[in-house]
Amino acid sequence: MKYAAQRLVHAVFLLLGVSVLSFLFADLAPGDFFSELRLDPRVSADTVAGLRAQYGLDRPLPVRYAAWLGSVAQGNFGYSLAYRGPVGPLLRQRMRGTLLLTATATCVAWLLAVPLGIWNATQRGTWRDGFFKFVLGLLLSIPDLLLAIVFLVLAVQSGWFPAGGMQSLDLSSLSPVERLRDVVWHMALPVAVLVIGMLPILVRHVRASMVEAMNAPFALSARAHGIPRLRLLFRHLLPAALNPLISLFGFSLGTLLSASLLIEVIMGWPGLGPLFLDAIMARDFALVLGVVMMSTIFLVAGNLAADLLLYRMDPRIRVR
Amino acid sequence: MFNEEGPGEPLLSIRGLCKNFSPGAAALDSVNLQLDRGRTLGLVGPSGSGKSTLARCVTFFEKPTAGEILFEGRALWSLGNRERLRTRACIQLIFQEPAASLNPRFTAAEIIAEPLAIQNRGNRATRLERACRLMETVGLPPGAAAKPAPQFSGGERQRLAIARALALDPKLLILDESFSGLDLTLQAQITALLKDLRKRLGVTYILISHDLALVAGLADEIAVMDHGRIVEHADTAQLLAHPQHPRTRELIDAAMALELP
Numbered sequence: 001m002k003y004a005a006q007r008l009v010h011a012v013f014l015l016l017g018v019s020v021l022s023f024l025f026a027d028l029a030p031g032d033f034f035s036e037l038r039l040d041p042r043v044s045a046d047t048v049a050g051l052r053a054q055y056g057l058d059r060p061l062p063v064r065y066a067a068w069l070g071s072v073a074q075g076n077f078g079y080s081l082a083y084r085g086p087v088g089p090l091l092r093q094r095m096r097g098t099l100l101l102t103a104t105a106t107c108v109a110w111l112l113a114v115p116l117g118i119w120n121a122t123q124r125g126t127w128r129d130g131f132f133k134f135v136l137g138l139l140l141s142i143p144d145l146l147l148a149i150v151f152l153v154l155a156v157q158s159g160w161f162p163a164g165g166m167q168s169l170d171l172s173s174l175s176p177v178e179r180l181r182d183v184v185w186h187m188a189l190p191v192a193v194l195v196i197g198m199l200p201i202l203v204r205h206v207r208a209s210m211v212e213a214m215n216a217p218f219a220l221s222a223r224a225h226g227i228p229r230l231r232l233l234f235r236h237l238l239p240a241a242l243n244p245l246i247s248l249f250g251f252s253l254g255t256l257l258s259a260s261l262l263i264e265v266i267m268g269w270p271g272l273g274p275l276f277l278d279a280i281m282a283r284d285f286a287l288v289l290g291v292v293m294m295s296t297i298f299l300v301a302g303n304l305a306a307d308l309l310l311y312r313m314d315p316r317i318r319v320r
Numbered sequence: 321m322f323n324e325e326g327p328g329e330p331l332l333s334i335r336g337l338c339k340n341f342s343p344g345a346a347a348l349d350s351v352n353l354q355l356d357r358g359r360t361l362g363l364v365g366p367s368g369s370g371k372s373t374l375a376r377c378v379t380f381f382e383k384p385t386a387g388e389i390l391f392e393g394r395a396l397w398s399l400g401n402r403e404r405l406r407t408r409a410c411i412q413l414i415f416q417e418p419a420a421s422l423n424p425r426f427t428a429a430e431i432i433a434e435p436l437a438i439q440n441r442g443n444r445a446t447r448l449e450r451a452c453r454l455m456e457t458v459g460l461p462p463g464a465a466a467k468p469a470p471q472f473s474g475g476e477r478q479r480l481a482i483a484r485a486l487a488l489d490p491k492l493l494i495l496d497e498s499f500s501g502l503d504l505t506l507q508a509q510i511t512a513l514l515k516d517l518r519k520r521l522g523v524t525y526i527l528i529s530h531d532l533a534l535v536a537g538l539a540d541e542i543a544v545m546d547h548g549r550i551v552e553h554a555d556t557a558q559l560l561a562h563p564q565h566p567r568t569r570e571l572i573d574a575a576m577a578l579e580l581p
Contacts, residue, residue, distance in 0.1 A: 217421040221481075224379055225435035225488070226408035235434075239425050314425070 007307050011300045018296045022289055023065050032057055033081040033283050055081060068289070077293065078286030082279065087290040090275065095294060097166055098271035102260045102298075104187060105194035106253060109202055112195070114245075117206020118233070124211060140200040144259055148193045148266045161189050164268025190260075190267045197259055198252060205248050209241035216240060243314055250306025254299030261295070329393050330354045331492060331524050332378070337387035339373055339548075347373040349548035350387065357491075360518065360525040362539030362556070364532050364571055370548040371528045372416075375494050378526075379413045380404070391492070409439050412490040416497040418481030422469040428455065429465035432484045439488060454483040458513060475506040482513070486521070494526045499534060511538055533575035536560060544568045 034051050037043045052058045056067065071078050076086035083090060123129040155161040166186050213219060214237060222236050264273030272291050279287035332355040339348040348370045355361050363371050376382040378389055380396070389396040391407060399407055415421045422431050432451035436442060442450070452462045458479040464472070472480060478498065485493055495514075499507045515538065517523055529535050535542065536556055543553040544567055552565040563569045 217415055217417060218423040220381070221413075221415060221421040221484075222423075222434070222438070224381070224408065224413050225438045226405040227438045231438065236423055240423070 003311055004308055007304055011304050014300055015293070015296060019069075019289070019293060020065070022292050023061070023068070026285055026289060027061055031283055032285065035283065055079070068286070072293075077290040080279075080284055080287045080290075082282045082284040082287065087286050090287065091272070091290050091294055094270065094272045094275050097269060098257070098260055098264065098273070100183075101187065101190055101194070101264070101269060101271060102253070102256050105191045105198070105256055105260070108191060109195045109198045109252070109256075110249070113199055113202035113206055116199075117203045118210055118238075120203060120207040121210035121214065124207075136200040136203055139196060142196075144193055144197040144263060145266065147196060148190075148263050151189050151193055152267060155189055162186050166270050190263050190269050193263050193267070194256055194259055198256060202248070202252065206241070206245060209244050210237060213237040213240040239313075243310060246306050246310050246313065249309075250303040253302030253305075254295075257295055257298050261291075331357045331392060333390040333393075334374075334378075335388045335390070337374070337377060337389060338385045339370075339377060339382060340385045346548050348377070348384070351548070351550055353543060353550060353553070355492075355524060355526070357524055358518075358522050359540045360527065360538055362532075362535030362542040363526055363528045363545060364530065364535055364542060365545030365567070366530060369545040371530075371545055372496055373548075374545075375413060375496050375526070375528055378492075379411055379494065380408060405439070409435070409488040410491045411494070412485035412488060412492070413494045413496060414481050414485050414498045416500065418498055419474060419477040422477060422480060422484075424468065424470050427466050427468050428460070428472070428480055431469060431480060432487050435484060435487050441488075450487065451483075454487055455480075457486065457517070458483045459509075475502065475509065478502065478506070478510055479513070482510075482517075486517070486523075489521075490523065492524045492526065494528065496528045497530070499529070500531075507534065514538060531575065532571040536575070544571065 032052070033055075034048050034057070037048050037051070038045070049058070056064065059067075068078050071086075074088075076088045077091060078087050079085070080087045080090060120129060120132055123132070152164075162185065166183065219232065219236055219240075222232055227236075260271065261273035261276055263269070264271040265277050268274075272294060276288070276291040278284075279291065332353070334351055334353040337348050337351040337353075338346060340346050351370075351374060353361075353374075363374070365371055373382060377384050378391075378396070383397060391411065394403075394407075396404075396407065423434075426434065429448050429451040432454050433444075433447040436447045436450065441447070448465075452465055455462050455465060460476060460479050460483070464476075469477065469480065481498070499510060502510065514525065518525065525538070527535050527539060532542070539556050541553065541555050542559045543550050544559075544565060545551065546565075546567045552559065552563070552568050554564075559568065560572065563572055
């Protein structure tokens, strides 16, 4: 419990640090939400200055940061100038789409990667291993972006999958089962892109940890006792290979999220990605910061979960 | 326990054993060796002379390229699966680094009970009870049963590895450089432990080492290996008094040099 509290405090400080840095960098970037107005000859400089003062953009940085922190405490995450409302509800609404995509992709990728990696490790040194390595390398070298575009083209050409969106227009007329099917159908392509992007890395890591565990002297001694293959795998090898994989799990959550933002924009998925892009284009500072903080929270939460899981699984960490 | 084969049959008999890891490079070159029950054989030789490969062939880790290994009169590599499992239990190997051969996630009792579970002997409770008795046998406090392996000291882990090997009532116990990493006091303690076990349980040992002095105190007979061959094999006293092969003399000189002048 003490360990969990300690990690939680770490996480909070990390988030604070990220927010301060984001604030600083955003402040360094030229222009703000009202910069475009200055180009319009009909709007006087006084009006722009008045608007900036009205929304508090002219206040010094520490004051603005403090105001923002206060807003975070209320769950509002600041005020979006483009959407003319608090950022919090916007984030919450879009977060659902991103979470659905990322969580599904993470599950699918890991469910595929673990058995593939184990199988791959047992094939070490055979032609199958070499062939598989080649295929994975090929997959790894295809950028997510290209993959997404190719998938989209195929979807449009074949008409098998919808080319964008999260649900059909006539959703309200469908039964719950059909609605679920509809969402799954819309999700298939973006999830496939994310999984294919992540899979090679995961499989290689699973394979490497498994090979290392197989070569460990204690695995050798278990074999000297005549251990059956499955018992060796589940009782000795997998637990030994698990630690780096749990850490990788936390990390993969974060990576998948940032990949997801990009894929969402290309494939028209109503998640944080398109919102983020719009916010940057409009220089909607609070909204940009909100999405950045959401991603960071997600990443930190993933790593925190991995740390706690490690703590539960490995007696050695508890001893320290 | 009764002996089906009678006292005349050697426990281990190796005939013309060859092992090539790559063509042309022989790790073992037609090795012949016989070991009777209850005897202790010291297997010495410089690094790379094939001692460990020999041990790995006897413990099913390496398949010999040619030749035969007979254990209690039966050829090891032609056994069926079930027989093989039973025979594996009879021949136990303690590794060069016994400490690393303990699963760091297991407690002491689990480590010792695991081979019993693999061999389907007894139930959970009897296995744990046996683990505790074995810890006593090798001189570990039985209260340490629930401690995870990494919390033991080097010498204790060595004892743990021995206890685990003993759990299956092996007839042949092979120690492959198992003392090399220990300080002299611990070496003496483990040597005393092995002598004690030999007296009480009648285990047959093969002690592998590059250090003749270490082995001479325990072994009834000594075989010297060089370049994959056994170049000399005699009773310990005779080998030390009248070494025949130059390699043996070198090893004796090396051992003497370590003694105080």
